[in-house]
Amino acid sequence: QVQLVQSGAGVKKAGASVKVSCKASGYTFTGYYIHWVRQAPGQGLEWMGWINPNSGVTHYAQKFQGWVTLTRDTSISTAYMELNRLRSDDTAMYYCARTSYGPVLVVDYWGQGTLITVSS
Amino acid sequence: QSALTQPPSASGSPGQSVTISCTGTSSDIGTYNYVSWYQQHPGKAPKLMIYEVTKRPSGVSDRFSGSKSGNTASLTVSGLQAEDEADYYCSSYAASNTLFGTGTKVTVL
Numbered sequence: 271q272v273q274l275v276q277s278g279a280g281v282k283k284a285g286a287s288v289k290v291s292c293k294a295s296g297y298t299f300t301g302y303y304i305h306w307v308r309q310a311p312g313q314g315l316e317w318m319g320w321i322n323p324n325s326g327v328t329h330y331a332q333k334f335q336g337w338v339t340l341t342r343d344t345s346i347s348t349a350y351m352e353l354n355r356l357r358s359d360d361t362a363m364y365y366c367a368r369t370s371y372g373p374v375l376v377v378d379y380w381g382q383g384t385l386i387t388v389s390s
Numbered sequence: 391q392s393a394l395t396q397p398p399s400a401s402g403s404p405g406q407s408v409t410i411s412c413t414g415t416s417s418d419i420g421t422y423n424y425v426s427w428y429q430q431h432p433g434k435a436p437k438l439m440i441y442e443v444t445k446r447p448s449g450v451s452d453r454f455s456g457s458k459s460g461n462t463a464s465l466t467v468s469g470l471q472a473e474d475e476a477d478y479y480c481s482s483y484a485a486s487n488t489l490f491g492t493g494t495k496v497t498v499l
Contacts, residue, residue, distance in 0.1 A: 305488070307490075314393070314479060314490060314491070314492055314493040315428070315430075315436065315479050315481075315490040315493070316490065317481070317487070317488040317489070317490055329486045329487070331487060331488075332487075365435060371424075373483070373486050374424045374483045374488075375426065375481055375483070375488040376424075376426055376438065376441045376442075377426075377428070377436070377438050378438065378447070380435035380436065381435075382435065383435060
């Protein structure tokens with residue numbers, strides 16, 4: 271069965287970086303785009319960007335350009351989201367999401383989410 | 391890239407219908423038929439309810455339906471049930487980007 275398993279929750283200091291992993295199983299990793307979405311506590315969903323695991327091509331929401339880096343390692347079917355220069359308002363649940371629609375976000379499977387808490 | 395606009399809340403009694411609007415612009419909803427709706431219960435990941443404006447994924451109740459007119463999309467939940475109480479988010483494709491709606495909390499009275 272399809273699964274996206276994300277790395278565990280963490281607490282980071284303001285100004286630090288965090289790298290969240292998303293390990294895929296149960297399907298051909300390179301066949302589906304991975305998008306990243308975050309949700310601050312009590313707030314709405316915010317789209318961050320996508321990566322094509324086959325080519326490594328990425329696209330970021332304007333807000334996150336130069337600040338977020340999406341990568342993948344096809345040998346271990348894992349996608350990564352690295353967020354730099356963390357601020358307190360980056361405290362959020364971060365989700366990876368699979369879509370069969372390429373750059374169009376139509377999510378059939380979500381990761382379980384990774385809670386990142388940024389402390390000052 | 392502004393968020394799509396949804397009403398903060400909507401409510402209805404069991405068995406009634408509720409409709410949630412999602413307003414965008416001619417650059418997103420008005421141009422693309424890639425509007426999706428997600429349901430999110432507290433502490434859970436979102437669940438896809440509608441995609442491509444009107445399509446339902448396998449397993450989603452036919453009580454959920456979607457539509458679009460101009461720059462506004464809508465989700466209708468018919469025959470409200472207690473388990474429909476949740477947050478609902480619309481999303482739209484917009485030239486390699488995705489915009490989410492501000493979210494609507496649906497309460498079953």
